[in-house]
Amino acid sequence: MRKVAIVGIGLTKVGRHFDKGLRELFYEAAVRAIEDAGCPEIEAIIVGNMCSSSLCDQDSLGALLADYCGLCGRAAFKVEAACGSGGVALLTGYMAVASGLYDYVLVGGVEKLTEATTREVTYALAKAADADYELFYGTSFTALNALIMRYYMRKYNVTREDMALWPVKMHENAMKCPHAQFHKRITVDDVLKSPLIADPIRVLDCAPISDGAAAVVLCPLEEARRVSDAVVEVAGIACSTDYMYLAQRPDIASFTATVKAAERAYRMAKVEPRDVDVAEVHDAFSVLGFIDIEDLGFSRRGEAVKLLKEGVFDPGGKPSVNPSGGLKARGHPVGATGVYQVAEVALQLMEKAGSMQVPSPEIGLVQSIGGVGTTVTVAILRRVK
Amino acid sequence: MASVPRYWRNIPSYYRLVGSKCRGCGRTWFPPRRCCPICYSRDLELIELPTEGVLEEFTIIRTPPSGFDYYTPYVVGIVKLRDGTRVLTQVVDCDVTELKPGTEVVATFRRVREDGDFGIVMYALKFRPKR
Numbered sequence: 398m399r400k401v402a403i404v405g406i407g408l409t410k411v412g413r414h415f416d417k418g419l420r421e422l423f424y425e426a427a428v429r430a431i432e433d434a435g436c437p438e439i440e441a442i443i444v445g446n447m448c449s450s451s452l453c454d455q456d457s458l459g460a461l462l463a464d465y466c467g468l469c470g471r472a473a474f475k476v477e478a479a480c481g482s483g484g485v486a487l488l489t490g491y492m493a494v495a496s497g498l499y500d501y502v503l504v505g506g507v508e509k510l511t512e513a514t515t516r517e518v519t520y521a522l523a524k525a526a527d528a529d530y531e532l533f534y535g536t537s538f539t540a541l542n543a544l545i546m547r548y549y550m551r552k553y554n555v556t557r558e559d560m561a562l563w564p565v566k567m568h569e570n571a572m573k574c575p576h577a578q579f580h581k582r583i584t585v586d587d588v589l590k591s592p593l594i595a596d597p598i599r600v601l602d603c604a605p606i607s608d609g610a611a612a613v614v615l616c617p618l619e620e621a622r623r624v625s626d627a628v629v630e631v632a633g634i635a636c637s638t639d640y641m642y643l644a645q646r647p648d649i650a651s652f653t654a655t656v657k658a659a660e661r662a663y664r665m666a667k668v669e670p671r672d673v674d675v676a677e678v679h680d681a682f683s684v685l686g687f688i689d690i691e692d693l694g695f696s697r698r699g700e701a702v703k704l705l706k707e708g709v710f711d712p713g714g715k716p717s718v719n720p721s722g723g724l725k726a727r728g729h730p731v732g733a734t735g736v737y738q739v740a741e742v743a744l745q746l747m748e749k750a751g752s753m754q755v756p757s758p759e760i761g762l763v764q765s766i767g768g769v770g771t772t773v774t775v776a777i778l779r780r781v782k
Numbered sequence: 783m784a785s786v787p788r789y790w791r792n793i794p795s796y797y798r799l800v801g802s803k804c805r806g807c808g809r810t811w812f813p814p815r816r817c818c819p820i821c822y823s824r825d826l827e828l829i830e831l832p833t834e835g836v837l838e839e840f841t842i843i844r845t846p847p848s849g850f851d852y853y854t855p856y857v858v859g860i861v862k863l864r865d866g867t868r869v870l871t872q873v874v875d876c877d878v879t880e881l882k883p884g885t886e887v888v889a890t891f892r893r894v895r896e897d898g899d900f901g902i903v904m905y906a907l908k909f910r911p912k913r
Contacts, residue, residue: 520847529792530813534872534894534906535843535850540858543841551883595841595858642813644860644868649839 398495402621402781403629405434405614406740411578411728413511414608419446419453420465422610423507427466430503430612435624437616440499442466442473445486445506446732449475451521452513462507472499479525480681482506483611483735484636484765484774490615491634491776500620505612506733518606522731525768527641539603539682541643541769543595546684549650550597553699555687557597561588562705563683564601564725570712571722573752576737578607578728588683602683604723609730611737618781627747629761633666633777635659639770652770655692659764659775663694666760666777670694673716673777674758675745677738679766680723689764690718693775716762717755720745735765739776746780784897789904796906799831799889801867810867832864833889834912842878849895861887861909875910886912 407429414422423444431439442463449455459473478485483506490504510518522538523531531541549555565585571577583601591600621628637657640646646653663669670693678693680686687701695716696704704710710718721727721741724734742761744750761778792813794800801812806823812831817824840859843850850856857873859881873881874892887909894906 514848515845516848516851519845520849523847527813529788530795531870532847533792533796533904534858534870534908535846535853535856536858536870537843537845537847539845540841540843544839544858544860547841548839592844593842594845595843598841640819642870644870645811 399497400618401491401494401615401631402618403613403631403739403743403778404616404621404625405430406743407433407612408576408737408740409610410576411607411609411730411737415512419449419455419458419507419509420461422509422608423462423505424466426610426612427462427503427505430614434614437501437614439468439471439501439503439614441471441493442468442503442505443486443489443493444475445482445736446475446508447477447479447482448508448510448521448731451524452517453509477732478767478772480679480729480731481735481765481767481772481774482732483738484763484767484776485772486736487739487776488634488636488774491631494615494617500616502615503612504615504736505610506730506736507610508730508732509608510606510730511608515606530642537595539598540595542682542684543598544643545649545769546597546682549684549688552650555702557589558585559702560602560683561585562702563680563686564588566705566711567680567719567723567725570720570753571726574721574727575751577722577726578605579722579726598682604681604725604729607728607730609728609733609737611733611740613736613740613743622781627749628781629743629746630779630781631776632779633662633664634774635661635665636772636774638772641771643769651688652692652766652773654770654773655689655764655766655775658773659693662775662777666779668760668777672760673762674760675717675720675742675755676762676764677719677721677742678723678764680719680725681729681766685766686723693762693764712753712755720753720755735763735774738763738765742778746778784901784904786902789902794828797891799833799869799907800828801831802826803829810865812867812869831867833907835861835863835887837873837881837885837887838862838868838883840873840881857881872908873910874908888912
């Protein structure tokens with residue numbers, strides 16, 4: 398297998414884009430990434446997306462986007478793993494380049510959610526769960542995470558106030574993230590007074606409904622060294638799945654798929670959790686931030702809250718977790734989110750992250766979750782000198 | 783998208799809690815499976831699971847997916863059945879302020895959803911506190 402590098406990055410602001418559809422939004426990110434990479438000959442386009450069919454009536458997404466970006470004729474297709482679509486798009490692109498099939502691959506993600514009603518979006522996102530046996534009973538995606546939150550709080554004796562620290566910290570981090578959906582500080586009190594969605598999850602515990610597109614260009618590491626002096630290698634990557642039906646899992650205070658994917662990705666990159674300098678983790682709901690930190694090995698079980706309070710994961714910490722503000726405050730354009738995370742960690746490693754730059758990181762980690770921990774991709778990125 | 787065959791083929795599980803039992807290791811599962819994820823046996827039989835159990839965890843849904851406004855707010859929870867199998871279900875006929883992990887519950891046959899004004903009406907077992 399060939400080693401794979403990231404050589405170009407393109408992002409759009411996360412938020413409401415009433416003036417742009419899937420194609421216009423993707424175009425913006427794709428062109429930026431391709432130009433950033435020095436305009437190489439792109440051979441394939443892989444797009445992470447969840448809801449183009451259910452909310453925008455659009456299938457054949459790969460062909461549409463390739464055509465609109467002036468790349469008609471190339472291999473182009475969508476990959477889907479619910480909210481983890483961006484992570485599996487990176488994995489697919491990695492496989493294409495590592496195998497030698499293609500040299501330059503555009504890995505992108507795009508999502509348009511803000512034009513549908515909240516009920517429609519709630520229904521579309523609930524399709525990430527088991528349609529016949531979970532969604533059938535009216536179970537929203539938030540509800541499944543609410544069950545996890547209650548279980549975690551009881552198991553580790555964590556208070557509702559402690560859980561509210563996560564969104565407060567994420568909104569603080571996003572103040573320095575230029576493409577974040579929110580540039581607004583919030584307090585614990587704001588979180589506790591926001592409307593309930595599915596007890597005990599309140600609005601400010603949830604990642605927002607967002608539009609957005611992100612893209613990165615992958616190529617063989619040897620080729621990247623030739624064209625750029627800021628090179629980031631995808632040093633390890635793995636994907637794992639878990640039981641679809643949440644109630645079948647023996648312990649819902651952890652995502653086994655994260656643990657398995659992380660173990661494999663760490664081994665592939667020959668690093669340990671303590672080597673990671675900067676991480677972007679999948680905090681679609683407050684409780685997931687704490688579970689992610691424990692599953693990835695940054696904290697012992699049940700101690701993530703304590704370490705978060707101590708500031709261990711603040712920007713400049715070891716590791717810095719979600720300097721972008723995470724899904725909570727950067728925003729969560731679901732199928733694009735994983736690609737945003739890859740782009741953000743790569744920018745950090747290239748020391749091109751501007752106002753949200755953390756000091757001289759060498760090893761970065763990206764975690765992308767689809768469903769309630771049903772499909773998890775973990776990637777380890779490394780700065781190449 | 784709702785369809786008659788899709789609803790119809792799942793009726794044993796919706797109406798009678800039909801799950802599967804692994805003849806290799808004895809574990810039970812809901813919904814039914816064709817192969818056991820623990821011992822990898824493909825020798826599983828369909829069985830009716832017990833209709834009584836204990837509520838383990840629950841939430842009150844206040845922002846529902848489309849199609850469930852009529853029932854909102856409603857309770858969804860994980861119930862551990864008498865034989866240890868866990869199911870995700872709605873909990874009805876209850877005072878939510880009195881629900882807690884450990885509440886004993888029993889299955890009850892209820893309407894779940896309708897496919898618009900002219901489509902099929904779907905039913906299934908939900909659970910209610912045991913009296």
